[in-house]
Amino acid sequence: MKSFEDLGQAFEKGLDAWQNRIFIQEAKKIGLNAAGQVKALTPVDTGTLRRRWHARVDPESGAVIIWVVNNTHYGPAVNYGHRIVIGNKTVGKTRGVHMLENGLYQYKRKMLRADIDAMLGRLRREF
Numbered sequence: 001m002k003s004f005e006d007l008g009q010a011f012e013k014g015l016d017a018w019q020n021r022i023f024i025q026e027a028k029k030i031g032l033n034a035a036g037q038v039k040a041l042t043p044v045d046t047g048t049l050r051r052r053w054h055a056r057v058d059p060e061s062g063a064v065i066i067w068v069v070n071n072t073h074y075g076p077a078v079n080y081g082h083r084i085v086i087g088n089k090t091v092g093k094t095r096g097v098h099m100l101e102n103g104l105y106q107y108k109r110k111m112l113r114a115d116i117d118a119m120l121g122r123l124r125r126e127f
Contacts, residue, residue, distance in 0.1 A: 019123065024057055024064060026119035031055025031066040033111050038068055038103030042078075049075060068104065 035055045042050040049072050056067040081096035 018126075020059070022123055022126065023119070024059055026115070026122060027057045027064045027066055028055065030112070030115045030119075031057055031068060033115060034066070034104060034107040035068045037107040037111070038100055041097070041099040041103045041106075043097055043099070048072060049078060068100070 032055050035053045039050055039053045042053065044050055049070065052070045052072050052075075054069060056069060058065045058067065077094075079096050079098060079100050081094045083090050084092040084094065
């Protein structure tokens, strides 16, 4: 360290890393809560579709993206609906459950504000 400016810059880098760590931890909690809302609205046949909901957090250049994902191949068909085909003929269409959209809407309406307040409170407490 050559000067107080260097010390200040080092402090800022440490503070930014600390804030980012807390922000990412809290974003993971937000993702889990959102996935929980979607999971609750997911219909159950074998339980695989419901079990495979999870959240992933991707920190990107200056932003944090929270993904609520499901890796079952038939998830989109349940969510959006699909055609019913017998032989070569389409005989109908199933209605989509829209569990993803409805679950995220419920999360936003019921829990998002509290989760953001908890994140801000943690940042204030630990600073």
